[in-house]
Amino acid sequence: MTKLTRRTFLALTAAAAAVAKPGLVRAAQPLNVSVVLGNAMHWVQFIAAEKGMYKDEGFDAKLLVMQGSASSVQMAISGEYQLATTQPETFVSAVEQGASEIAAMSAPANKADWVLVGSRGVTSIEQLKGRQIGLSGLRNSESWLTTRLLEAKGLKKGDYSFIIAGTSPAKAAALEKGGIGAAVLFQPSAEFAIKQGLTPLASFEDMRAYPTVFYIVKKSWAGADENGMRSSRALQKAYSWLWDPANRAEAIRILGVYTKRDTAILEPVYDDYFVKQQFYSKTGKIDLAGFKTVLDDMAEDGQAFKTAPAPAKFILDAKLGGLAT
Structure with a gap:
């Protein structure tokens, strides 16, 4: 067995430090x-x-x-x-x-993992006629996919309108106040709203890859x-x-x-x-x-x-x- 001298120990320590140094820099x-x-x-x-x-x-x-x-x-x-x-x-x-x-x-x-949730008292898609639906943006996938979803459920453009209502927490608050008829909520805001008694009107789970x-x-x-x-x-x-x-x-x-x-x-x-x-x-x-x-x-x-x-x-x-x- 080779005797570990002080010089050998210091050399090994220096080598180990050299190897470790790049990792420390990257960290x-x-x-x-x-x-x-x-x-x-x-x-x-x-x-x-x-x-x-x-x-x-x-x-x-x-x-x-x-x-x-x-x-x-x-x-x-x-x-x-x-x-x-x-x-x-x-x-x-x-x-x-x-x-x-x-x-x-x-x-x-x-x-999309989104859920269209109705405001307090809105329990069906038909009740959205003449009401506003809260989105986070008007010229994006949220708007386009919601339009297609509602068309599949029997509502045409003009039966409702979109309004920018902010992020999901802000949209959920607007639903509670009744200022909008429904909103597209992301998770877990959608699940929270449902647990609070609001009605899920439709989900986007069956829509195309997007x-x-x-x-x-x-x-x-x-x-x-x-x-x-x-x-x-x-x-x-x-x-x-x-x-x-x-x-x-x-x-x-x-x-x-x-x-x-x-x-x-x-x-x-x-x-x-x-x-x-x-x-x-x-x-x-x-x-x-x-x-x-x-x-x-x-x-x-x-x-x-x-x-x-x-x-x-x-x-x-x-x-x-x-x-x-």
């Missing part, structure tokens, strides 16, 4: 992620931060409250957010207006120091962790920390995401067919463009960490 690398804390759709981000997936990839992740898709996209372009949340329509419009340095990395779901949220990055950031690949790996680990039934109780507990909702509210959301309807993505990959539908709807709307561009124009290259199928 301090900032990763600002914009999310809506009260929205269960960002479950994967909560897990990636809480369970150390980002830390394992060398990031010091901070989840920051976004003020809306437009500001989130602007913060991504400026570099204030390294990983930003946005509705696809806002992001696509920005790229079409020249922001070609940003690209979509991942989508937490490729179907990614409603993108996580976007700057291409230059993604290509530097393997940032895109490392953050992509962290997200994929978080998606996989969420889908493991053994993690159900802890996943619900973590979601409760961020959404401030009780377990009884969150358990049905978990079941819809991962057991019954299985809304949530297993890999974070963007469904290109569903994204094409978004672009086709935008072309029909006509504000951003008249002819839908190819989805590939907006997707982060797989070599930089892009997730698409």
